[in-house]
Amino acid sequence: MELDNLSRRLIERFQHGMPLCPEPYRAMAEALDCTEADVLDRLARLQAEGALSRVGPVFEHRRAGASTLVALSVPEARLEQVAARISQFPEVNHNYRREHRYNLWFVLTGPDRAHLSRVLDEIEAETGLMPLDLPMHTAYRIDLGFPLETLR
Structure with a gap:
């Protein structure tokens, strides 16, 4: 592009x-x-065009409430459908595919841990898949910017 x-x-x-x-x-x-x-x-x-997936802030989770990383093991035939549904949750910052048994990963952010637990329960009920809940213990800041001169 x-x-x-x-x-x-x-x-x-x-x-x-x-x-x-x-x-x-x-x-x-x-x-x-x-x-x-x-x-x-x-x-x-x-x-x-698929060059941009999202415009918006990414909050420091401890200031925004609670946050957790979640992984799902989704059958390949259902991956797009499940990913689309996961993206509809307002608590989901982003989701992405991984080459692993746990092939769909996403971050949930909400006002408190109880809220996140309710969302995880809803995801399990809707998808029939058991979310792997991976709460953060130590924060690392990774700059995900991309220099555009390599895209010319």
Whole structure:
């Protein structure tokens, strides 16, 4: 996929920190010297093309309430369907496929541990799969930014 100049600048400038203000897309547009509609259009296109999966914050879990890493062992024939359902939970930050018996991993964040337990129970009831609950004991910050010069 070829990125146009505005899309490239948008990703390079904001993959590490959206403006924390009431109108973040307008602030992004001002920083990029374009319109808010241009920013929203580029984000929608990038998402439709599969180059962008999500726009939003990732919270420090201890400040946001409770968080846990979860893994599911999903039969291959059901993987897309289960992943799509998992993505619908507002508590899910992201999910991803792994080459392992536990092939679907995701992070749950909620107001407290009891809330997370209820969501895990709901996921088990809906999917018939037993979630492997992996609460974090030690936090590590990993910068997941990607330099775009390698995508030219």
